[in-house]
Amino acid sequence: MTYKVEFAPSGLSVTVSKGITVLDAARLAGADLDSTCGGRGLCGRCQIVPTNTAALTGWASTEEEYTGRRPILDGQRLGCAAQVCGNLKVEIPAASQVHKQVVRKSVDVGNIEIDPLVRLHYIELEKAELGSDLRGLTEQIAERLSMTYGVTMSRLATHVLPLIAPAAKRGNNTITVAVRHGHEVCAVYPGYVDQAFGIAVDVGSTTIAGHLVDLSTGEIRATNGVMNPQIRFGDDLMSRVSYVMMNPGGEIELTRSVRTALDEMVGTLVAEAGIDRDVVLDMTIVGNPIMHHIILGIDPTPLGQAPFLLATDSAVVTSAAALDIDARFCEVYFLPCIAGHVGADTAGAILAEGPHRSDALQLLVDVGTNAEIVFGNSAHVLAASSPTGPAFEGAQISAGMRATAGAIERVRIDRDTLEPRVKVIGSDLWSDDPGFDAETRSLDISGICGSGIIEVMGELYLSGLIDVDGTVRSDGPSKTSRVFAHGRTFSYRLFGDADEPAANINVTQDDVRAIQLAKAALRAGIDLLCEHAGKTDPNKIGSVRLAGAFGAHIDPLYAKVIGLVPDVPVAKVASVGNAAGAGAVRALVSASQRAEIEETVRRVHKIETATEPRFQDLFVNAMGFPHTTEPTPNLATETTLPVAQAKPEGAGDRQRTGRRRRPT
Template identity: 55%
Template sequence: MSGRVVVVAAGRSPDSEALAMTPGSSARKPHVVFTPSGRSGAVAEGTTVLDAARVLGVDLDSVCGGRGICGRCQVVPSLGSFPKWAIEATADALSPSNETEAAYAGRRPLTSAARLGCQAAIRSDAVLDVPPQSQLHGPVVRKSIDVGDIVLDPMTTLHAVTIPAPTLDERRGLAQIVIEQLGAEWSVAVGGTLPSALGGLHRAVAAGDGLITAAVRWSGTEPLDRTGSLAAVWPGVVTTALGIAVDIGSTTVAGHLTDLQTGEVLASAGRMNPQIRLGEDLMSRVSYVMMNAGGDAELTALVRDALAELVVELCTDAEADPEMVVEVVLVGNPIMIHIALGIDPTPLGQAPFTLATDSAVEIEGPQLGLPCPAARVYVGPAIAGHVGADTAAAVLAGGPHRSDEITLLVDVGTNAEIVLGSSAGLWAASSPTGPAFEGAQISCGLRATPGAIERVRIDPQTWAPRFRVIGCDLWSDDPGFDDAVERTVAVGSRSAAAGVTGICGSGIIEVIAEMFLAGVLSAEGVIAAPPACDERSARVIADGRTFSYVVYEPPPHREGPTITVTQNDVRAVQLAKAALRAGIDLLCERADIRAPQQVQLAGAFGAHIDPVRAMVLGLIGDCDPEAVRSVGNAAGTGAVRALLSGSQRAEMESVVSEIRKIETATEPRFQELFVAAMALPHATAPNPLLGAEIELPERTVAHGTDARRPSDTGARRRPRHRRSR
């Protein structure tokens, strides 16, 4: 009997009685040690390495059932003296290479030092190394996304089985024959057949000439309690099962294609959510459904088309077949998930914001229009009406529930999700920040595209700005900047536009924080012009009844927009940051936490925020800037973790069930905190830790207004804070 070793999903433990079935005599049996696990034991002479690994509970992979086809059971013999185990390992510890190994031509090359575990027989004491690529639950190969340290525990496993030739006397159906062969050849108990397996069953058996690969999907939260179902079949031996993790954001839809057996991320891709054309933020899309008959179906069709296109793009990039995608994990905010599943989202547009379900949902891929006939889609659990599976996935990735330190996790987007707490308990809320942080509602704002200003520094003496744009490493005061940015943007963007085109979200944060530090802005967010004779006056221009700050004017010989920050821009950012800060402060109050010990900024926007400037703006409370870090696309990372491991799904569901939810929309205290948070950095909260990093302007009142006096020269940076280029 041969098969996959230590398959957690199958709920099987090693069978110690298997020793009795191996060949050998009553003489001393060879002692074998497997590294890096250190598992060891005596086995009968002539036992294959694969069978010895199974008996000893060693994590050695196999898909082809010991036929020497898949190449996943490779081991590397270690030669020499090993006093720790009292072993002298020699070159003849394993049987010589046989014809099967000589003819092996699988996708995983067999090096001169390696042996196929299913073919090599143990002759004497041996020390055998199981490389990471041969470990079913081995280290994850990381590519473009870091999933951290997890044990691979896929919910779908592959098993090659032999199907006997049909006869007229056979009374069993083909699916039942496959199920019984899985039990006979793999000791895998399969309880039924999913519809996705039936359509191609006859074709697979005929094309495979009696040898097929069956995909078994496991259900259940604990490995030993899982039950299996026949999910798909393919002719011959198939060694790769694919999975896709997708984060459906209100702005972007991002996905990662992975090899479920290795954990390797094969491709990553993203695209704009096409629903944007029907509403910039979540509530505007709910309003669209309310105001337009059939609006819900239109939104559903848009996002499902985007998902299908994303699947095709990922598979094309990895030169993979969508039919080999057997697992999909979807996360997103509740409104996005409701729309994707075809559920009316309008109850989430008004109190009490009732979810159709807060539990995880499983559905077949074709039901969502995905070009993956064998795929099962797992939709993560939601936390509250406006805190969804994307936040649950971010928690899984960021791990605040695994830490004793008080952690603040913030995913900044059109709707900011906030989680606060530690292993002692978590609190969660959302704040309606709107699209200002993504460049919308800003006069010269745009999303993160080539040519968008992303970094800004302002001289406190002259108010002259210098900046850097996406796609160019030079700062605006570096020689050759204008030529470089024209070339970079013309190549990097599909549009005809070139040069400096606007300000993206991270640039908005920085320019307003720098305007405050330099004295262009008062603590109340008022742009006040200096006297006309002041050299700084060239940077501030009249704009109706208010003023605007000029960030960039194209050189005389070049065309392009003049980029300014208007008083309305400042107000839009103040409203967004006050909503976020009020949500954070409310959670701190309700959790009785004075301040977090570490801050995790999630999402594409969070990845590019300068922590000090974010604190100057008052986006987050006072803390050590060194404790603020980006965790990247935490929702996508958590989704990949849930894709690769059923145990991770169980952990996510367990954590979500314990999170305490605060609904900011119905909390009277939220409004009070919101008003106080409008000021820069804050109307009342002290900032000693930020003040130790960078010197903040003193709050002053000018001639009956809240604006800074024109004579102010702005902030003086403390020497220990190095201004970045």
């Protein structure tokens, strides 16, 4: 007898013989039903929801005795045990689908289909006896993969070959093999193993962030971030290239230091998850071109001078062992670079945020030591980089510091009294809240991190204490005791009340200039791309996305106040976190995502800011707060902007005073 089996939500159906399992019926129909144990009732991944239980046989012993990690939920059956005995409709829940939709923590990867390049398959080998006519273990594995899973093995990695017999012995003739790219056996384990892991890494010039991901579910199981040890060779990328140029063998030191950090990060991640390094089977890495080259052991000096030639702009695949990372079964995939100063990290951000998938124009900015800018939509995508330097991350700022406990991260200045209030990392209270002193007593409040630097600059401008041209006004001391003379310029005391000014946290004229230079470089790059795209009206931009570890914490309003981004309505400006890392995760869990980004980067139009004559003009115009020449009508509706004030006596002519009020 034959029966019709229909599967939801796919709508696929198949006619099968009585007694066939639902799992086998799903395979015949092409329905998306997961199983890693080969239908032996071990993994619990093939659970289905029958709409007509009478069309299935009763509970099998496999289900009664099941003790796997994933419990059988009420109303569900194991597809590998339940047999068809009537016309049947079954629902395959999301948790039982191979290509599941996923939204996970730490990095927002969006909704994608899980389609990892490595899958696990459980195999029962025949017991060898003297005189038995059995083929070799490799050949038996190939036969079982073909018969049970429909996998045609093209090769078995040579480093796996000597491990098969010991694994089979320890597993009592049962093993689990990992198959990469659908045809290559790359790892072997004794007995039944149902979890494989990958690691997605974003190697920034300042920090390295890693995410340990369950390849079958897309779940991020552990996250770790460390400082890039290369900082001791220079704060920014060009200083590290200079180190290599000036010190023979310097590139070896840089490579060794970052590879050591990567290996230590792997150890930290697996320890946090309570797993072994041997189950880490895949790794994706993104980074700027110089980091990309240094990790691979490629001389980065060609990237330090025109024409900024990449060793390769294609994706690179190698082994973890080749990078001195202790993960013997792991393959490493480097996303492709785009141009000499636009790297795999930008490719990852593009993959995550998808300007190439959007009809509306998207401006994507990864704010960091070297800012990467992407502008466009599905019709045309442009990319460039701007040398912002490390000021946004606290370097070159007198009281700048990393974003650690005790760092000032939020700032507000009262428009009438000009008194500040701050928030610090490690406390939810503002400094004028009751209990702030008690709650922060154990914190060392000793500096300002990137988001705080952006906000204090914006607040000083909105309060009228610094001019459009970035000058700390000399008449400030007559308005508040917090402004004081500092050599030939003036500074603002943000936090602390020590008699000695140096003991407090101050914002100096040099600090303002450092931020002006950084933000002008970034804004000039943005304006240059907009000009090349023929879209200079901010209202034509559909969205602005601020990415990167620093960009994730920028208040969009203050990004507009200091002129970091064009005068797009603030509702269209959003911080999207570590987009490069999110792209690395997407490439880790999906083969189609790798193919998508490799195809996309070939269509990106690269703009080299260093050779563009317009860049310098745009840079000069972008020095002002918010901008020297561009009007900001949208910003004027979103906050109260100061009007131009007359220069203090002896400083030239400027109209005096007051603030424009927000229109009502």
